[in-house]
Amino acid sequence: FGKTVPDISLNAVANLGYADCRFLKPVFAGDTISTTSEVIGLKQNSNGKTGVVYVRSTGVNQHGETVLDYVRWVMVRKRNLDAPAPDTVIPDLPSHVPVDAIGLPDGLDFSGYDTGLAGSPHLWDDYAIGEKIDHVDGITIEAADHMMATRLYQNTARVHFNLHAERDGWLKERIVYGGHVISLARALSFNGLGNACFIAAINGGQHTAPCIAGDTVYAWSEVLDKAEIKGRRDAGALRLRLVATKNHPCGDFPDKGADGKRLGDVVLDLDYWAVMPRRN
Structure with a gap:
């Protein structure tokens, strides 16, 4: 989770929820974990100032083996309040x-x-x-x-x-x-x-x-x-x-x-x- 913060939620208002989280392999002291995330959904909130971003994040160890795969959604601020709302995409979870x-x-x-x-x-x-x-x-x-x-x-x-x-x-x-x-x-x-x-x-x-x-x-x-x-x-x-x-x-x-x-x-x-x- 922490490794996704700089890209996803550094400036977030709040982390909201989780789904489809699978712990696939144990992690031990000395392992090195890296994470990639894919944006799978977007929804602007009714106030026009914030929106919800859905991401799927996958963590792998130093051998390239997947240890964790999960979806979370987070509320973030909108950079340009005058920009048109993106198309709403809510993932089927x-x-x-x-x-x-x-x-x-x-x-x-x-x-x-x-x-x-x-x-x-x-x-x-x-x-x-x-x-x-x-x-x-x-x-x-x-x-x-x-x-x-x-x-x-x-x-x-x-x-x-x-x-x-x-x-x-x-x-x-x-x-x-x-x-x-x-x-x-x-x-x-x-x-x-x-x-x-x-x-x-x-x-x-x-x-x-x-x-x-x-x-x-x-x-x-x-x-x-x-x-x-x-x-x-x-x-x-x-x-x-x-x-x-x-x-x-x-x-x-x-x-x-x-x-x-x-x-x-x-x-x-x-x-x-x-x-x-x-x-x-």
């Missing part, structure tokens, strides 16, 4: 990554998985479709923490760092990088999904509201689906919906109001496949 497209790393074997050492007794077999899990804990975002994390992600977008400029913006503060919010929500989810060992694919997701320093992030999950992985008896896939909020504990599973509109304190809605050990 899949609703989810097929489970048979999920690949497990070579050599991964959960047959001897020790739930005692893992700290959680719950495995793939124990979860039911439709089950909701309140992850209970909260994490307060500190300015130094989110800026340091954003640097480590090599995201250089100015809205995350320049308080002098952002004081004149709509939030009067630096916007927390959405990837940091995803990381916090994913970390919180281990309270209830302690053996969801890794994310195999992201089906879709949206940053539905911004966070700033001082906000406290909470999260809850819903099991949307579960599937066996072809040829594997030691592991299964859970399709999970991860919802994160700011300053709103999730015991009531906050989502949408009576009017059908998303609540303002919901900041993330992420749909992903997680791989989890099975009972042998």
Whole structure:
């Protein structure tokens, strides 16, 4: 993601969402990752001052092997407000990554998985479709923490760092990088999904509201689906919906109001496949 920022979202207003994200090969310390992006969609917003750009980005390692392929869309400012709007092109994106497209790393074997050492007794077999899990804990975002994390992600977008400029913006503060919010929500989810060992694919997701320093992030999950992985008896896939909020504990599973509109304190809605050990 960070490697796409200089070309796509250095001057963005906000990163909005993701789709069709496939983690195809594991990455290890010492690997070198490079990224290319293709613009696959454009849509000018009704205010005529901004628009949405859809891009497909592909990351490869030093051997030329694809490790990640995904689509995201970002809101950017229009350079010339008097220029005519481009033709609207909205890409046709899949609703989810097929489970048979999920690949497990070579050599991964959960047959001897020790739930005692893992700290959680719950495995793939124990979860039911439709089950909701309140992850209970909260994490307060500190300015130094989110800026340091954003640097480590090599995201250089100015809205995350320049308080002098952002004081004149709509939030009067630096916007927390959405990837940091995803990381916090994913970390919180281990309270209830302690053996969801890794994310195999992201089906879709949206940053539905911004966070700033001082906000406290909470999260809850819903099991949307579960599937066996072809040829594997030691592991299964859970399709999970991860919802994160700011300053709103999730015991009531906050989502949408009576009017059908998303609540303002919901900041993330992420749909992903997680791989989890099975009972042998």
